Amino acid sequence: xxxxxxxxxxxxxxxxxxxxxxxxxxxxxxxxxxxxxxxxxxxxxxxxxxxxxxxxxxxxxxxxxxxxxxxxxxxxxxxxxxxxxxxxxxxxxxxxxxxxxxxxxxxxxxxxxxxxxxxxxxxxxxxxxxxxxxxxxxxxxxxxxxxxxxxxxxxxxxxxxxxxxxxxxxxxxxxxxxxxxxxxxxxxxxxxxxxxxxxxxxxxxxxxxxxxxxxxxxxxxxxxxxxxxxxxxxxxxxxxxxxxxxxxxxxxxxxxxxxxxxxxxxxxxxxxxxxxxxxxxxxxxxxxxxxx
Numbered sequence: 578x579x580x581x582x583x584x585x586x587x588x589x590x591x592x593x594x595x596x597x598x599x600x601x602x603x604x605x606x607x608x609x610x611x612x613x614x615x616x617x618x619x620x621x622x623x624x625x626x627x628x629x630x631x632x633x634x635x636x637x638x639x640x641x642x643x644x645x646x647x648x649x650x651x652x653x654x655x656x657x658x659x660x661x662x663x664x665x666x667x668x669x670x671x672x673x674x675x676x677x678x679x680x681x682x683x684x685x686x687x688x689x690x691x692x693x694x695x696x697x698x699x700x701x702x703x704x705x706x707x708x709x710x711x712x713x714x715x716x717x718x719x720x721x722x723x724x725x726x727x728x729x730x731x732x733x734x735x736x737x738x739x740x741x742x743x744x745x746x747x748x749x750x751x752x753x754x755x756x757x758x759x760x761x762x763x764x765x766x767x768x769x770x771x772x773x774x775x776x777x778x779x780x781x782x783x784x785x786x787x788x789x790x791x792x793x794x795x796x797x798x799x800x801x802x803x804x805x806x807x808x809x810x811x812x813x814x815x816x817x818x819x820x821x822x823x824x825x826x827x828x829x830x831x832x833x834x835x836x837x838x839x840x841x842x843x844x845x846x847x848x849x850x851x852x853x854x855x856x857x858x859x860x861x862x863x864x865x866x867x868x869x
Contacts, residue, residue, distance in 0.1 A: 664715045669712055673700040681727075684738040684818060688745070691816040699741055703764060707833045709740040711747035718744075726833060735822035736829070743823075745807030752801045796804070806855055810862050820859055821836045827852050 676682065685697040702718040704708060705725060711720040719740060726732045745755065802851040810820045830852065848857075 585721070598751055599779060634787045643691060653813060666712065666714060669700070669716070669718065672703045673718060674703070675700050676724075678724075678734075679729075681695050681737055684734055684816075685741060687816040687818060688738070688742060688812055692745075697745070707830075709744045711744040711753065713753040715748050715749070715753075717741055723833075731824065731833065732829065733822060735818055736826040738818055739813060739823035739826050742809035742812045742818075743805050745812065746805035747801065749808060750801075750804055752805070802855070804859055806859060810859050814866060820863060824859055827856055 674683075681699070685699055689695065689697045698716065700716060700718045701721055702722050703721045705722040706720055707722045708720045709723065712718065719737065721738070723732070725738070727734065727737050789817070805822070811821060813820050813823060
């Protein structure tokens with residue numbers, strides 16, 4: 578067998594000098610496995626290991642080229658989200674002041690004790706719309722418009738506390754980080770869908786992809802709101818404030834935000850659940866905790 582290997586030119590196994598040096602071992606190796614390069618001379622038995630060739634490397638490069646645009650889109654989405662967070666943080670730094678109302682601070686201190694933290698800092702964001710905000714860096718804000726409604730007696734201190742508890746829920750449950758991932762994924766899905774749908778529906782594929790990703794984003798946002806409501810209800814109950822202000826504020830929101838009586842988007846397009854559904858979810862929790 579060793580001589581046959583040399584005659585066939587199977588230098589991958591051994592040459593004539595190898596035969597003289599390796600002797601019996603080389604002949605036995607060739608007789609058992611044959612030539613590693615051409616496979617000749619092998620006896621029946623288990624196949625030898627196949628070394629990956631250039632074909633696999635070529636296929637890997639093709640796959641990388643195919644998926645590279647998608648990876649770039651995900652990275653682009655992450656970069657845009659980071660830029661948006663940075664810009665929002667700068668805006669909040671410029672246009673906000675720390676809450677100094679003694680009554681509201683006493684309620685936030687009750688929640689801090691329930692959470693076993695020294696204090697809960699709340700800031701007033703100097704814009705007119707009625708809203709609460711959990712910044713990506715974990716800071717909690719209520720808008721000047723919301724605070725002015727409180728000062729005018731349209732909203733109670735406990736109701737403002739329920740807003741703060743809700744925004745704390747967004748922070749504690751990691752919704753800001755989740756939204757960063759969702760934002761990047763939705764961008765990638767939108768572009769991928771647009772690419773596919775444009776082949777089927779030229780000219781409107783991009784619009785259809787945008788509508789589908791909007792529906793996905795709205796559903797994810799509604800889920801976050803239910804989770805933050807549940808967190809707020811538990812915190813308000815534990816801190817002794819109770820869930821009643823949370824429900825009464827939800828009833829007031831349409832009037833406070835100026836959307837009372839106006840036709841809005843369909844429920845499945847809204848980023849927040851219907852008010853009645855949110856109140857029902859809180860009452861379900863109350864029944865579970867046997868409070869009312």
